[in-house]
Amino acid sequence: MTDFVNPIIEQRADPHIYKHTDGYYYFTASVPEYDRIEIRRAKTIKELNTTSELINAWYKPDVGPYSDLIWAPELHFIDNAWYVYFAAAPSRDIVDGLFQHRMYAISNRNANPITDEWVFEGQVETGMDTFCLDATSFSHQGVNYYVWAQKQNDIQGNSNLYIAELETPTTLKTPPQLLTIPEFEWEQIGFWVNEGPSVIHRHGKFWMTYSASATDENYCMGLLYADEDSNLLDPASWHKSEQPVFRTNWDKKIYGPGHNSFTVDxxxxxxxVYHARDYTEIEGDPLWDPNRHTRIKRLEWDNGFPIFGDAI
Incomplete structure (x- = not known):
């Protein structure tokens, strides 16, 4: 089994590692400057930290609706092309208690995405003109799904999770369906948040992790799951854990683990794959603290259920 020394990559939050059919691992994450989309690739996960195969696929413009706070890019291979979903805002202004992010995408039809052939695709419209972020995608039985976090004005809190079918990789085919809201106390510390969804398909089920509460030591992960043969667009198909499945490890001083992704060694x-800090003494807003580092651990299974264990 591969052994990892954590953190595997420093100052990279919201990490997303994807192993493609070409045998390469691809890495995207938020950079501390929040000004660009960085993509790395390597033959092993360990080499992602030092690889020379790294590009800045897209830089934010100086002005406009997507000119600041580039958050949580994710690289996906859909319909024989590469797509990066990311959130961006027009400024750092907070309006009614929220940033003003919307979801956008870039694409590349080259077999190797570590090229400068990326094209800006524009906004991914959800039918709700509110704060949204953290889109991901997965496929099942020929259907591409889109899952993301968004504010709904008549629901208290910053963000809920939604799912829809995709018509194209950047266009929704079906209306958003609400999967989960921050209803438990552990989802409401500092901020009422459900965000950062990630999906893994194992043992006859789809497992969807997400992150909750403020991005300090209270940040933690929850879990939804649905049978693979159920209607994944029906919120009733999804079951929600009443307790967090991954949270701060006080003994090891690993604080606020979350915004995860899944891969294989x-x-x-x-x-x-997740990020965390190694201290709690944060000056000012945690979002401006750059030291959320990418970490990794093996995911265990017991009777078909994921065992997340302790943050390491």
């Missing part, structure tokens, strides 16, 4: 074992 070189032997095919499932891995949990």
């Amino acid at each position: 070189e032997e095919g074992h499932d891995l949990l």
